[in-house]
Amino acid sequence: MRHFSLAGFLFAFWLVLSGHYTLMLVVAGGASAVLCVLAMIRIRVADAEAHPIELLWGAVTYFPWLLREIAKSAWAVTKIILHPSLPISPTMTVVRASQRTSAGVATYANSITLTPGTITVGVNGNELVVHALVNEGALDLEGGAMDRRVSQFEGAA
Structure with missing residues (x-):
């Protein structure tokens, strides 16, 4: 199939x-x-990772959620940039990925990077090193909402 x-x-x-x-x-x-x-x-590359059809239904809810998160973060970063005092508080943090597969961890890392104001700068197993423009962005990631959404998308939750 x-x-x-x-x-x-x-x-x-x-x-x-x-x-x-x-x-x-x-x-x-x-x-x-x-x-x-x-x-x-x-050449044996037509496997579940090459074409993950089981993720189709999860994508229907995950990608609109991700687009909404990107828009919210873009608005927040725009307000920070346009503020006269440029209230940034650059922060490095480490978050743990609860995804079961390397593709799930990569999805989580890429979702962080796609969200304005945060970028994944390193991955070591299931630990992601993240730079956030403001401390609140790092705290949001540490709260685990995005991790749970990616795990739900992956089918773990």
Whole structure:
């Protein structure tokens, strides 16, 4: 099932990027998608990490939540930058990732980095070293809300 889903995703991606829908090009796109999946099977990279279809339903709630968090943080950073006294309090902190897989830890680290005002500067196992523009950003991360959301997205919670 995963291989059929991957071929369908690759074909849909090709259709969106192509913009040409003649019979010959659509057939060529479908054949290319199937050949890519067969090559992935042959070199043994078409596994659960390559195309995690089980994360689809979690993504439906996680990505809108992440976009909302990015917008809230962008607004907060904008207010800090525009404030005449520039009230920053740069902070380094270490947070523990509770995700079960390396892809889950990477998702958590990238989610932190995508959120304005924080950046993951190092990963050591399940410990992430994070720089925050203000102390409140570090405290929010230490509270664990983002960690719980990423774990829920991953399917652990």
